[in-house]
Amino acid sequence: xxxxxxxxxxxxxxxxxxxxxxxxxxxxxxxxxxxxxxxxxxxxxxxxxxxxxxxxxxxxxxxxxxxxxxxxxxxxxxxxxxxxxxxxxxxxxxxxxxxxxxxxxxxxxxxxxxxxxxxxxxxxxxxxxxxxxxxxxxxxxxxxxxxxx
Amino acid sequence: xxxxxxxxxxxxxxxxxxxxxxxxxxxxxxxxxxxxxxxxxxxxxxxxxxxxxxxxxxxxxxxxxxxxxxxxxxxxxxxxxxxxxxxxxxxxxxxxxxxxxxxxxxxxxxxxxxxxxxxxxxxxxxxxxxxxxxxxxxxxxxxxxxxxx
DNA sequence: CTCCAATAGTGCGATATCGTACTAATTTAA
DNA sequence: TTAAATTAGTACGATATCGCACTATTGGAG
Numbered sequence: 001x002x003x004x005x006x007x008x009x010x011x012x013x014x015x016x017x018x019x020x021x022x023x024x025x026x027x028x029x030x031x032x033x034x035x036x037x038x039x040x041x042x043x044x045x046x047x048x049x050x051x052x053x054x055x056x057x058x059x060x061x062x063x064x065x066x067x068x069x070x071x072x073x074x075x076x077x078x079x080x081x082x083x084x085x086x087x088x089x090x091x092x093x094x095x096x097x098x099x100x101x102x103x104x105x106x107x108x109x110x111x112x113x114x115x116x117x118x119x120x121x122x123x124x125x126x127x128x129x130x131x132x133x134x135x136x137x138x139x140x141x142x143x144x145x146x147x148x149x
Numbered sequence: 150x151x152x153x154x155x156x157x158x159x160x161x162x163x164x165x166x167x168x169x170x171x172x173x174x175x176x177x178x179x180x181x182x183x184x185x186x187x188x189x190x191x192x193x194x195x196x197x198x199x200x201x202x203x204x205x206x207x208x209x210x211x212x213x214x215x216x217x218x219x220x221x222x223x224x225x226x227x228x229x230x231x232x233x234x235x236x237x238x239x240x241x242x243x244x245x246x247x248x249x250x251x252x253x254x255x256x257x258x259x260x261x262x263x264x265x266x267x268x269x270x271x272x273x274x275x276x277x278x279x280x281x282x283x284x285x286x287x288x289x290x291x292x293x294x295x296x297x298x
Numbered sequence: 299c300t301c302c303a304a305t306a307g308t309g310c311g312a313t314a315t316c317g318t319a320c321t322a323a324t325t326t327a328a
Numbered sequence: 329t330t331a332a333a334t335t336a337g338t339a340c341g342a343t344a345t346c347g348c349a350c351t352a353t354t355g356g357a358g
Contacts, residue, residue: 039167
């Protein structure tokens with residue numbers, strides 16, 4: 001084993017992840033209104049798939065952003081009427097964020113436009129690189145996630 | 150073929166990439182002084198590996214951030230004496246960013262601390278997930294990169 | 299029950315990001 | 329050789345991000 005070589009590969013892995021994230025966020029954000037963020041869009045998708053809703057804290061854990069940032073993002077989404085923020089009946093300190101029908105519609109419309117925009121790249125690459133990579137990415141994400149203090 | 154299934158997998162791919170990026174940036178930024186960013190750190194690494202230096206525009210292309218953001222990041226790095234910004238002899242509109250010895254030292258020190266911090270995760274995962282994934286990530290990054298207008 | 303430590307969310311202030319519009323230099327074309 | 333179009337970088341302003349400190353609430357130990 002060459003530990004230096006391994007470290008280098010890990011470093012390049014994270015670099016590629018960073019650049020891909022940057023590329024795809026920029027592309028997505030071009031379709032989003034105003035200064036709406038790729039992360040905000042991700043949150044909306046998360047909520048659409050969970051009709052029972054989630055608390056801000058659950059969301060900030062899921063997306064690994066500080067609580068303070070989540071407050072800001074959620075109020076932005078709320079101001080666009082894409083989600084609602086209600087009091088949590090089980091805990092008066094807490095809230096529940098839920099997507100609205102308008103939010104679900106909006107998500108679908110953006111996803112469609114994004115699919116169209118990615119069409120050329122997708123047909124060039126085919127589904128394999130994504131399919132092959134996904135399990136390892138999940139593995140790495142889970143390991144990093146469980147390691148954090 | 151199920152196009153819906155494929156789209157879903159691509160979506161999850163980008164979601165995982167986003168979260169991994171978030172996790173690793175947060176972890177790295179905990180080791181960096183002040184509000185220094187993971188991207189800024191990436192730029193420094195890029196320059197250390199290229200002693201001839203690069204122009205701000207080359208860097209903003211490589212890291213896919215707007216020119217304006219690059220200006221800010223470079224002046225921040227310069228204020229920490231980790232890089233220098235000189236006039237470009239070939240083009241008076243342009244500049245050349247180069248890493249300083251101090252920058253290279255700093256990079257090494259942070260990388261070392263980062264390796265230590267990642268030790269447990271790395272030995273849990275082993276090098277394979279990174280090694281297996283890297284070629285596909287590069288492929289996807291290049292395809293996305295060449296598609297942009 | 300009474301305290302006290304832990305927890306959910308937010309206000310505030312500092313800094314980062316990035317779109318727009320600009321200047322200066324370079325290239326192109328006539 | 330000019331004049332127009334393009335290009336590199338930045339100033340500025342609007343907004344996003346996030347650390348710190350705070351309040352309200354909860355849960356647990358005595």
